[in-house]
Each structure stands twice: as C-alpha cells, then as structure tokens.
Amino acid sequence: MEIHLDGERIEVPAGARLGDILPGRDVRCSVAVILPTLEEDAAESQEVRFVTSAGDMVVEMADPGVVSRLFRPGLAERLRLHWQDRYAAAFGPFESGVRPAREPGRYERGDVILGCGGYDPTQSYLIFARMRHTADYGAPADGGVIGRVVTGRGLLDRIAEGDRIIEVERIFRHADRSHAVITHDAAFQLEDGMQVISYVEGEVLGFGGDGIDTRVARSVEHFLLSVQSGRFLVDRSSSTHIADAHLVPTKVPAEFSGPRLEGTITVRTAGKSSGAVYIYTQGVSASPAHTVVGRVVHGIELVRFAGEGDLLAIRVEPEQFDLVGFTLAGAEEFVARRGVSLTADAAEGDRVVVGQTPATTLEVLAAGAVRVATEPSDHVISITLDEAAAPRSVTIFREVTGLKHHAVGKMPLVFRFEDVSLFKPKIGKGVGIIPENTPAGEVPAFTLAMTNDSRRGAGMVGIRTTPNAEFGPTAEPLTGTNVIGKVLDAGNLAGMREGTTVYVREVK
Template identity: 60%
Template sequence: MEIYLDEEQITVPEGTLLGDLLPKRDTACIVAIVRPAEEVATETETIRIVSTAGDVIVEQTGSGMYRLPLDDPDFSRHLVLRWADRYAAAFGPFRSDVSPARLPYRYERGEVVLGCGGYDPGRSYLIFSRMSHTADHGASTGGGIVGRVVSGKSVIDRWTEGDTILGFERLRGQADRSRAFTTTDPVLPLEEGMRIVTHVKAVVEGLAAGGVDTRTAQSAEHFLLAMQRGRFSVGRSSSTHIRDEHLVRTRVPAEMTEPRLAGAVTVRTSGRSEGAVYIYTADVPASPSHTVVGRVTHGLELAVLANEGDTFCIRATPEKFDLVGLSLGEARNIAAERGIRITSDDSDDDRVVVDQDPPTTLEVLGAGEVAVATLPPDRVIGIRLHDEDAPLSCAILREVTGLKTHSVGKIPFYFKFEDVYLFKPSIARGIGIIPENTPVDVVPADTLAMTNDSRKGAGLVGVRTTESREFGPTSEPFSGTNIIGAVLDIEKLEGLKEGTMVYIREVT
C-alpha cells in the first residue's frame, strides 16, 4: 500500500498496523489519521512569500488589479530587491496592468502595494511599506494596496541589498475532515492512501535563513521552555485554537502583537491564563493579550483534531539553548555541537554552570557566543520537592528561585541559629501562600519548609538539621509551616554567611 507518513510517501505491506509502522512512538501522544476520500483542500486569501531573509505572510485584499498577479510567470519568477529605504522596500521589476494615478497616497506599516517606476507599467514593483508614510509609488487610483503583512514584519525590516523573493505559496485549508480522526491505538489497520501525522513542527518567530531577530527573544524562550518536554497537552480546545496550560501564571512580555492566522503560535501575556501557549486553527484578529512566538510548519491537522485532555508530540525549532545545571565539560560539548563560542570564569570541566549570558536561545544564536559562570559541585545543593503534597508552595519556590526555568536556581541565605538555616527569597506582593501539608506530630531532620500566610514571616524558607516535635523548619508552629521537600546535601550548608547566594539543584 502507498501511504503518507508526515508528508513522505512510503510503501507498506497489506495488513500493516499503526504499531508496526511506529514501533517507537510516544504512546501518550495522539496521531492524526486522514482518509484521502474525505479531504478537500480549499484556497485561502493568505499568501506565504518566501524570501532569502525569511518568510512573510500576506493577506490579500481587494480584487481585480488590486490583487497579486500570482499566475503571471513574469511576476512569479524570482524578484530581487531593487531599492529600499526607511519607508519601503521594492521588489521587481515586472510587467503589470497598473494604471498610474500620478498621485501621492498614505500608506501604513505592513501594507503591500503594486506600483511602478517612472509611471511605466513595464517596470512594476511589489512594494512593502516599512512605516507610515505618504508617497507616489506609481500606483493605481486608491493607492494600489494588494494586501497586508500579517506575519513577518521583522523580515521586511531586515531586507537589504541582495535579498530575493524566492516564491509564493497560497495557503490552503481543509474544508472537510469528517473522516479524519486521532488515535493512540497501535492495532489500527492502515489503508491505501491514508495520511498519518505523528507530530507538530513549529519554528519560533525571529529565526530565519537570513539571520536571527532577537526582538521576540524572551517570549520565544518561554515557548521553547514550555515545549522542551516534546509534548503539547491540550487544556482547552475551541473552534479557533488549542491551549497548553502547564506554564500558566508565568510572566511573559508582549513582544509581537500580530493577527493570529491559522498555524500561529502565541503566548498569553495577561489575565488568568498568562503564560499559556496557544496554537491557532483559524484566523482571528490580533489581541494585546497575546504575543506571537512562532508558527506551525507541519502537523496543523493534529491541532485541529485534538480535544481537551489530548496530548500530541511537538518539535520546536531551534532547540532551547540552556547550559545552566550542566558541568562545564558538558556545556563546552553542546556549545561546540551548535557552533557557539563559549567562555567561562574557570577551566575545570567538573564545575557546574550556574548562569549564562546571553540568557535566551535567540540571543545566543544571534551573537554566536555565550559566557558562563560556574561553581564547584560542592557549592550546589540538591533538594527534592514534594509536589504531590504541597503543589502551590513548590510552584512558588520554583518561581522565585529560577528552578521553573533552569535546573539550577538560587536563593539568598538569611541567617542561622542553633539547628535552623533560614533563606529569604523575594516573593512578589499578592502571592498567597495558603496552608498546605502542615506537619502533625514530628518534622524529620533535613526537611525543607516555607512559612505560610498565617504567620508574619510568610515566605521564609528553612531547614532543620535535627528533628522537632514542636516547631517547623522555619521555627514557626506547625500550623504556620508548609512542608515542601527535603535538603539532600545538608552538610553543604555548613559555614554559610549571611547574605550569601545559595545555589540549589532540584533532584527528581
């Protein structure tokens, strides 16, 4: 039988089962199955323009002479950037039916204009407005606007001498999916012409063949962190999008507010779902509460068909560049594999990386180099957190120490008295530490705890080196103590000085 596996046509024997085809599949993840007779493609008004500096998505507007002449071979051949300034960039020339109005018009950023040079339609140009301006671009009456850039405005800003438009692709949608479905069933029999989609691929905004744009570095980093485990868990599914919620309540800056086309990946930047990752399955307008962080390049069918509670595999490009928590030797190997020059404050390969600069993947890739700070292994203290007993308190500790984003975090040492070590992290006002997992009879030695909101010292973190039947690890009564885990390397605390920054590693 001829089938399609992630768009690659392959031949399999009659009677092949899904499990035979995918023996190493992540069994927690659904795959999409599309039967060929039920799939009808429909053209949309959205065009992908592929250029040497990256892709630009244009939504066509108007009709007749105010549309992109995509069927004209003179137009669709490779177009070279002929001129560019702070206001606009023009590709061409080519022949068109433009009838120049010989009048200036007002253009807004992102508008795409069909104009001509010297009022000669034989020297027509496709002009992209980089910023609001008024000009006579040799366009027809009304300004000759043929579309608007809805994704890739950073690309039009990067275009420079030598850049070329390589091609145009009309995006297509699936109008009928009545027999498309998802499954995890390994004994599903495969059929002739069946299409199997095993995963979603997504590329972060700012990554293009022509270079790296770091204006979305922080929000893209959040997306790479959210998808680092290789799974997208659908916490909500609607007619326009699906949402992964496992990093909700994480602050993310609004770096790129754009229309959310089908296939766009965004992160919510405000509200109760702040930090959630969205994949859009239909076109919707821009929102000030969403920042665009990437786009799906393969497997949108999975997002369309997924229901609440489903999980599917996702591959985000580029892979997150995070050296924190690795030994210096491991960090050097990874940097070399990815073509990044690394500098360090020490040469001992056994030291642990506790910080890197630049901190985000796009910034590192853009710079081509990274500097790391290290500590001896005996300066990094292992802890184990009890999420099953104190999920809210553990989440707060990860947030304030940096363990939410890296495998090594830091927490300032407050002071020591008798058998108690106290730490004072900076916890934002308004974060409630409700009582949870309070001790009953005894607190064992090496127990890690956080003072809850029932006491004045709420937010203090502490550990005792001996057990206690009266007070918790922060020297508060049991009712004011949330037990959150244990310190595994208690001997490393010996000799700490007040104000010292202590580095901790979560051991699972």
C-alpha cells in the same frame, strides 16, 4: 498497505498497528490519523492564488473577507509592478479603505502588506516583503499585513520590471467528510491509505537563513522554554486555536504583534493567561495582548484535530540554548555541538553553571559566543519537590527561586542556628500561601518546607538537619508549615554561611 507517515509514504504489512510504525513514540502523546475517503466536498479556504506574469504565488489571508472587499472585478488590471527594492515589491496603485498610521511596521519575508503612497488611500499598493525589515508603507496601525505567501516564495526574488498580477482567485480545497481520529493507542489498527501525523514542528520568529533578529529574543525564549520538554499540553481548544498554559502566569514582553494566520504561534502577554502559548488553526487579526513567536511548518493537521487534554510531541528549530544547570564540562560539550565559543569565570574543580550571558537563545546564536558564571558543585544543593502534595507552594517556590525558568535557582540564606537553616526568597505582595501538606507527626531530617499564611513569617523557607515532632523546618509550629520537598545532598549545607546565596537544583 501504503501509509502516509508525517508526509512520507511507507509500505507496511496488512494488519499493522500504530505502534509498529512509531516504535519509539512516547505513548502519552496523541497522533492524528486521517482516514481514507472517496467522498469529498469542496470547501472554500483562506488561500488566494496570485497569477503573475512571472509565475504563481499562493497567499494565506489573515481575514478571508479581505478578498471580497479588496479584490473587486477589474482590480487585477491595475496590479502592475510599480516599484521594487531589495526589501519589497509593490503592485498598484488602486483605491482602498486603508487608514495609514504614519509609523513604521516590522515585516518578515513573505508578508503581504496593504499600504498606500503619500498616505493617500486612493494610491494603495499590495506590497510583498522580500526579507525581514522595518519600513513605513502608509499601512494601518497593525502593520497592514493581510496575508503571507505560503507557496511560491522563490518568486519574490524573480519579480522584475514589467511584471504584473494577471489574476487573483480564491482556492477551493477538498474537505474530508470522514472524521480524523486522535489517539495514543499503540494497538490502533491501520488501514491502507491512512495519513498519520505524529508530531508538530515549528520554527521561531527571528531565526532563519537571512540572519538572526534579536529584537524578539525574550518572547521567543519563553516559547522555547515552554516546549523544552518536546511536549505541548492542550489545556484549551477552540475553533481558532489550541493553547498550552503550564507556564501561566509569566510576564512576557510584547515584541511583535502581527496577524495570527493558521499555523502562527503566539504567546499571550496580558491578562490572566499571560505566558500561555497559542497555536492557531484559523486566521484571526492581530492582538496587542499576543506576541508572535513562530509558526508551524509541519503537523498543522494534528493541531487542528487535537482536543483538551491531548499531549502533542513538538520539535522546534532552534533548540533552546540554556546552559544553567550544566556542569562546566557538559556546557563545553554542548557549545561545541552548536558552534558557539564559551568563556567561564573559573575553570578549576568540578563546577556547575549558575548564570549565562547573553541570557537568550537568539542573542547567543547571533553573537556566536556565551559567558557563564559557575559555582563549585558542592555549593549547589540538590532537592526534590512534592508537587502532587503541595502544588501551590511548589509553584511559588519555583517562581521565586528561578527554578520555573532554569534548572538551577537561588535564594538567600538569612539565618542559621543549631539544626535549622532559614532562607528568605523575595515573594511579591498579595501572593497567598495557603496551608497545604502540613505535617501531622514527626518531620524527618532534611525536609524542605515553607511557612504558610497562618504565621507572620509567611514565605520563609527552611531546612532542619534533625527530625522534630513539634516544630517544622522553618522553626514554626506544624500547622504553619507546608512541606514542599526534601534535600538530597545534605552534606553541602554544612559549609553555607549567613548572608550567602544558596543555589538549588531540582531533581525530577
């Protein structure tokens, strides 16, 4: 049988099953299987073909309605190359309803922009961006990007004086009437002609062959952190997108607002879902509550058919560059593979990286160099956290120590007496620590706990080196103690002194 696996044709014996063609797949991850069919319907897509004197380009429109409103009969006759430079090529002029904002916009290679000359809508132009740049094209406040070239980008560099757009036409594509199947069953029976899409691949905004744009570094870093495990959990699925909300809530800066075309990846920057990552299956307009961080370059079919609860394998270029938690020796090996130079604050002994400058992947790759702060390994305490028993308390602990974003977190040691060590991480106002996983009997030695809201010292974190049946690790009664985990290398506690910063590493 012939199977199309992630775009490659492969031959498999009759009777083959899904597990036979994906032997190393994580069995928890869903794949899309598109069944072969002979009966098809023609369906109008969001894509438009621009037939030019230099060749054809296919543009995916952010709003399909733009085609009917803008590309009226006879328009193509006026779409001649009016001006060009290294950044863009403009066709026109023609009349449109554009409302210029009189401010510059930021554009990526392949963006198609509706702007106007002299802020006059009767002198409007279709502008094709040749490279990443910032410019004022007399576009609306949202930047005026009405689409993106998805086929024929090489033509952008070949357009020359005298070229014109001959025709603008909607593209019709065949819609498969049979249902695609989403499954993670390795025993799924394959049939001849099936298409199997096993993963999603994305590329981030600001990273490409024409250089690295660090202006989007922080929002892109959040996205890279979200998919660091190579997994995307579909917490929400709608007709226009899927979303992974496992890092909600997180404050993410709004660095680049643009149209959310099919395949666009964004992070929500405002509201209850701030920090959620979205992948779009249909084009929608730009939103000030979303910042664009990348786009899908493979596997959009898997995104289209995935539902709530599906776990998707995802690959992203570039890989996140976060050295925090590495041993110094491990960090040296990692940077050597990435072609980046490393400077450490110390080199003697067995040391662990606890800080990195620059802090984001794009900034490190743009600079080609990174500096790290380190601590002796015996100054870093390894812990396990019991998320199943105390989910809210563990979430709060990861947030306030920094373990939510890095492999090593920190908290100040404020008090030590006899067998108790107390830590006071900074917890924001209004954060409720409800009683959960409160012990009913003796608390074992080296239990990690947090004081809940039933006591005045709510938010205090403690470790006790001896068992106790009356008081918890924070020296509070058991009813005021939320057990969140345990310490694995108790010997490292001995050298800790009041007023110092204690580093913790979660072992999963």
